[in-house]
Amino acid sequence: MELRQIEGLYQPVWHKLPIDQWADDLRRACGHFRPVPLRDQRKVLGCVETRHAGGLDFAHVVKDLSRIERTREDARRDDNDCLFLIVQLGGEAGMEQFDRQTVLRAGDCILVDSARPSTFNFHGRFSNQLSVHLPRQLMYSASLVRFVVGQPLDRRDPMALTIRSLIAKIMMMDVAGRSKPHLSQLLFDTVRYAFEFEDVADPLPHLAASWDRIDFVEDLIDRNLTDPDLSPAMVAARLGHPLRRIQEDFQQAGLTLNALIRQKRLKLAAQRLGELGGQGQRINIAQIAYMCGFNDISYFNRSFREHFGSAPSDYLRALPRVPVQ
Template sequence: MQSLTTPGHRPVPVEILEAEIRRVCGAFALEPMGRSGVVNGDVATRRVGPFDTAIVALDASEVARSPRAIRQDPGEYFFLLVQDAGQCRVEQGDRVAELSPGDMFLVDSVKPSSFLYRGERSNQVSLHIPREEVVHRFGHACAGGLSISRDDPLWLAMRAVIAKMLLEEGAQAQLGEAFLCLMGAYLHGRGTGNAETLLSRALAMIDRHRADPSFGPRELAARLNVSERMLQRHFRPLGETPGHRLLGRRLELAHARLSARRNEQAAEGVTAVAFDCGFNDLSYFYREFRKKYGTTPGAVARCH
């Protein structure tokens, strides 16, 4: 199976690599194979679609997250662990999985976990999916860890979306939404989740209609057959309102389109992009774009 990434293995002092893992992934303890105090490995970070992502290479004995570490550093994520090269044995509660290249395991950060490498070189991609979003989309179906079977056709679809997000720098946010929808379908097919929660339907609808300037929170609530107040309650765990979510998706779409335009199109392209992405007020578009990205739409177009 073709690798998703090409991380490098270089000699690193154990305490430095452990500090990098802690900085990127949270409180984990690293156990080397020998007593040399050196591990061959590396930790890199990427923004993959809408997800913060760690790319970890190492040849350690074990990496573990203990109950004490969890008390010190409460979990905020589910880590979707994709084995890219080498082997790894994942143990979380009573769930155990032997990962080979291509295998995936959804790690619950609030439960103790161990990753055994036995000193063999391993490359892994870890997508950090906000815990609140997963819980409110799918309930507690993922609590305690979940192995994603490669015998399920949806496994291949999920891997394809991950590969596309990794290949396309600054991949559009709808790829992340597509991935979460596939995960919901996988859980629903196993009878362990509900892929059609109101929040899940609302997020998918926002992604589908964000380029329509007439589509707003009121229209969204009407299509879902709920009141605007009830819709806001469902969005509250995400820390945003339906309107803020819709604005963010429109800005992400505009940024992606401006980034793809040629320099000579920049002058006349910004206005067209703004209208094509659901904005009907240019001053509002410029203000919110600068607030989100720290630069102007024209600067993004010229840069690319």
Template sequence: MQSLMTPGHKPVPVEILEAEIRRVCGSFNLEPMRRTGVVNGDVSTRRIGSFDTAIVALDASEVARSPRAIRQDPGEYFFLLVQDAGQCRVEQGDQVAELSPGDMFLVDSVKPSTFVYRGERSNQVSLHIPRDEVMHRFGNRCNGGLAISRDDPLWLAMRAVIAKMLMEEGAQAQLGEAFLCLMGAYLHSARVTGSAAETLLSRALSMIDRHRADPTFGPRELAVRLNVSERMLQRHFRPLGETPGHRLLNRRLELAHARLTAARGEQVAAGVTVVAFDCGFNDLSYFYREFRKKYGTTPGSVARCH
């Protein structure tokens, strides 16, 4: 999918980039992936349509907004987060969404939220929609965050309007109004057609994240804990284009990669074995094979490199 923006990644002290994020988006804490005191990123702002907009590029571990930060900095906006490049996992309440380029998530600024980047480069466009405007138009339909499904035709229409507003400097207010109308239509249809399937999928994704390091935890155990059949569980994962087993494997590999990155190369061979078992793998050859398949290199190389 074609990117909306091309922000640059440049070395910036962690505290400087965190201060820029706070200036533009509110009170968020930035957690770097490496202990160098430097991250690669940039924060800029634009006025598109009727919205203040932040363009954020970074390669941090995560960015979070805690309950304490919310008390110090009351939320005045909903942030429509558009993933433009790279990946990001958004966690807000019982909502967990893995964002790929093109995906959107409506973030509620009065609720704690975490954005997980795992040290990979990410570009995001964030439209700041005044909270009183959203509440006046839509009531409490989007309280607590909401993933915008790209399976809905309205997703494509919203993205098209965002792209047009970005292309046209000082785009007329009519485009902003058109976007809010599309969002209202989406929120209405989401509430009308929302089902237990969405709740079950959110619970399943959250449960995978909590138990990924347990080698005895697999798709069968996940289905048992959710009180559904494995076949039904697979149906709920189809919109993500993957199976429960594949999601669990990816989360274990990401956990192992993060721990190897932080290992600082000490006793690499022994360290890889320990990390593999600590991250839910009980077969080393399988771990090595799947790690190379995902990252294009060996676990030992990752540990030595960092």
């Protein structure tokens, strides 16, 4: 089953749209990105369409721009961190993230981290992409598999075909008015193994710049988020830098290590509530809190309310339920 060949899964109708209108549609679908037009370009041939299926958000993005940029400031403005699983449906696109540069052709897949700067280059060529929004904290914390972001998966790779087929299946079930929650979890696992990091040595990188250290620390936190012993001191010891120096890096970015760890754990808790609640499963909120690294349920409830504006139980009741057949 090939995603690009199944009629009815996506039937976009693209038009010549004012760039500001197209940019607003993209921001609502994917967060803060900055479209850069060609010289004298006033309109975009394309569309941005969204869809929710199998508990996941999808965005179908079509354009003929020069490029699309996402800065650190843009990433900080978005509260809902995710990994964009990009499937190139048609045309080509250049992709830059983590100093990696690649070209995506029809059928290729790539993971893009919404929490990091990125650039998509089109040079005015028509590009048709599907973006699947995978919860970032869930992807990192719920698996021991180490996977890499910003590295393409060739369209001829069997794992790329599997990913496209799973996406097609999730969409087809949604079109039929049914849902199989296990398919989303299967997609998560497939993506992790498809982009598995194979460097066994994993040497500690040389991190001279402040932003490099911040990026490394955030990734380290993401991969150890459920460890109750995770702390600023543990992070500093792993990085091999004085704790004061790391704290100064984050203070310059308007953050503190303790606040960042708490924020990421709260996002993970919300994502777990959404994952399990959407499947209609019975949920023990205290168990969720402990699984996300919180040792004090009262502190968790108070912090959750401060961050999301509602208690975990109210947040759970407000979640949409996916009909399962």
